[in-house]
Amino acid sequence: MPRRAAPSSRLWTKSGLDAGKLDLRAVISNGPALSQKLVATALTNPDFYAQRQKCVDTMRGRYEKVVEVFGKHPEYAEFFEPYPYNSGYFMCVHFAKLEADAVRRHLLQKYGAGCIAIGRENLRVAFSSLSVDQVEPLFETIYKACQDLAK
Secondary structure, three states: OOOOOOHHHOEEEOOEEOOOOEEHHHHHOOOOHHHHHHHHHHHHOOOHHHHHHHHHHHHHHHHHHHHHHHHHOHHHHHOEEEOOOOOOOEEEEEEOOOOHHHHHHHHHHHHOOOOEEEOOOEEEEEOOOOOHHHHHHHHHHHHHHHHHHHO
C-alpha cells in the first residue's frame, strides 16, 4: 500500500492539487518575515522611544480626562455610570433606566456619534480617535441623548 503524504506537504496550485507542484508550505512559511523586519527596523529607529512616549502621553491624557469628566458631572449617574476602566482607548458605561441600543441609535441619528451597545444595559464608548478636548463633549452628548429619550 502506498504511503500517503501528510496534509501539510500536499502540492497545490490555483486549480487545486498537484498541477504545478507548488508546495503550499514553502509559500507561506516565511509569512511573518515582513512584519518581523518592520518591527526590527522600528525598534532600531532612534525616534522610536520618543514616539512611543508621545502615544503613551496621549492615552494617559484621555484616560485622565474621562476620570475628570465623571468627577465633574455627578448628574450623569442619573442615566449611566462607568464600569472600571484603565485605558485611553475605550470604556463601557452601564444604563440602569434606558436601553443601551436605544441610546446608541439616538446618538447616531440625532448627534452623529457612534457607540456600540453590548447587551441591553451596556454601551461601549471608544475615544481612541479623539483629542483630549473632545472627550468631555462626547460624554455631554451621551447625557443629552439620555435626557431626550427620558422625556
